[in-house]
Amino acid sequence: MKHVLKRAGLGIAAAAAWTGLVAGAAGCTADGGLGDLGGLGGLGGGKGRSAEDTIRVTPEDGAERVAPDGRVEVRVPSGRLERVTVTRIEDERPTRVPGTLSDDGLRWRPAPGTRLALAAKYRVDAVALDGHGRRSARRTTFTTLVPEHRFIAYFAPENRATVGTGMIVSLRFNRPVRDRAAVERAVRVTADPPVEVAGHWFGTERLDFRPERYWNPGTRVTVDLRLRDVEAAPGVYGIQQKTVGFTVGRSQVSLVDAEAHTMEVRRDGVLLATLPITAGAPKTTTYNGKMVVSELYDVTRMNGATVGFKDAKGKGEYDIKDVPHAMRLTTSGTFLHGNYWAPRSTFGSANVSHGCVGLRDVKGGSPESPAGWFFDRTLVGDVVEVVNSRDRKVAPDNGLGGWNMGWKEWKAGSALR
Template sequence: MNHVAKRARAGSAAVLTWAGLLTVLAVLTGCTEGMRDIGEGKPRSPRDAIQISPQDGAEDVGPRSRIEVKVPDGRLERVKVSRIEDAQREVVAGRISKDGLSWAAVGAAGRLALASKYSVEAVAVDAAGRRSARNTSFTTVVPEHRFIGYFKPENRSTVGTGMIVSFDFNRPIRNRAAVEKAIEVTADPPVEVVGHWFGKDRLDFRPAAYWKPGTEVTVDVGLRDVEGAPGVFGSQRKTVGFTVGRSQVSLVDAAEHTMEVRRDGELISTVPITAGAPKTTTYNGKMVVTELHEVTRMDGRTVGFGGEYDIKDVPHAIRLTESGTFLHGNYWAPYDTFGSLNTSHGCIGLRDVKGGSAAAPGGWFFDRTLIGDVVEVVNSPDRKVAPDNGLSGWNLSWKAWKAGSALR
């Protein structure tokens, strides 16, 4: 399943064979006969089981707004609200009501901070014991005549060797050279790191090749009082850093229906997969993991697929592109789909069970994945993923990447 309408658009040295690892998986109760993947089941109710305010993707939210999480029935099982500022994450204190129908921030935590990004992760259980999940985010207002860059990865995180440092600015940048010069990305051991602009509001940084495992990366953000556009000045002065962990690069062959997982260059597993169906193919190219969700909701209505699918409890979901390509656990397809057929809406599916299992291929891969790991797709009939779709800048040559810098 590709959660986007593209047309409208361990370390163990032993090689594991998943066909022999799991002999039995539960068949999804209530599947229609011949169901191949999410889009081919009956449409679910359009009503959201979990209601979150402010709405997903909202911008310039005022400080007097309040974060609310509600369910019409059943109960909230888990809610986590985080404030993300200058690549640092702070959990917002809150509690679920006694009846389980709502969550609210506690005390002063309920007042939203300016120039911040908030994320909300919620899981609910209905009266029949069925789980559903929602993951949303929004940004708060930045003072007039100021601009800010929301950037990743998070401070002090450990990431995969494919991590790209990425800044998204809340206002268009006219003086790109001044802004790029004010951000310095350095590495130990040293390596040349160059910026590349995607349009007027995004600036990414990467070296010529994947980072070396163990590299310590420092990001000096000196944007305060830098004039990014006439009369609009930066407000950030911050130094953050992250560590590059082990190397893990996974190669998905859409024609062979397999994924080869390599850790530090050594093949540790060959996993059967299902990729995009002929009318909803999977992008080719190198994609970088940007999000990890133990469970999430995927609704075709939000991305142009109408009522083709609405799965509220997709397990072990790993985001690969901003447009919605995921590598995720799949409990609804027949056992023999994996390794033999491409049936999804463009995502990469791994065998899993309802609720997710660490012993299933989906859970096994999820537990061994870092933000910044690389997943490369080959032999799909689709085009190559755009370099600005997620952190897909590795699909540009080093020459083309450097040509996108405002300092050259």
């Protein structure tokens, strides 16, 4: 089975969801609600069932403007819930929402009297067991109501994360920013050891920060958001006053040669391995350029209908419910992922995908496969560069693609120049 995908767009998520940044890419896409949790081997409560069927979450994934006393519930139609956590994320101190499971294990609800915070993002992680002892896992997010005439920033990476050297600090605002200089001046990104860091605006709702070159391993980066009472547009004021940070881990840069069908993985400049790959087919090529891993899924679902690959009846030309070892490279749907459906001889010899980079894997995913080996050695923020593909260079706002801009051009995108 060929792994197919058309060009599409997805916006940057504050920890994981990216919206409004349609960039027209060829690649693959994942259903963000189907990420496997805790190393579980698979999703879905039975043959042909997805995690959405097995684990039902209210509010729905990606919901916005949820009231502080709105309904929050996780339930399963059968079997039982094994674990549920609801956590306020993207805050200096991630906080769990207290709650309890029903006696029959079919439902989780917050403790009586619990109120959610305003202008906050929450993540729901749930694991369930069906009657045959099979586990399903689901992760969703939602955001709560932002008071009228207020703006906030959703940011990546997550607070206290350890990331690769290619990580770019990315802020997405819930309202258009007219006074970009005032907002950029209120965001301070510093590094230890010190290095110059500059901002670059993509439109009126996204502001990214990066140094001239990849971060040095071991660098500690601090992001000070001093947006409270900053006027982003007439009558629209900020409410955030927080400090978050992350640590840069080791350097890992992987070079995909689409013509040679190989990927060279280098750790701190030393070649670890050369892996056989398959890239985009001649009519659906893979982007060239530097891309940064922004999400990791042990297993996820990829459906062509979500990115425009539909048959005559409007259904997806493919729907793979258990793609293993998936690593997002662009918001428009380019992934580097495990592939168990192509013949073994494909890898290293032919390009058959519709934009993604495929590594050999087995159904269910194996740590012993090339895809499993690479996945286990990958951090969010690692760089994957594609060369010798018959496609254009990836756009700098398609995922964390800002490394495809020169330093002078990057700094020219600052409102403080």
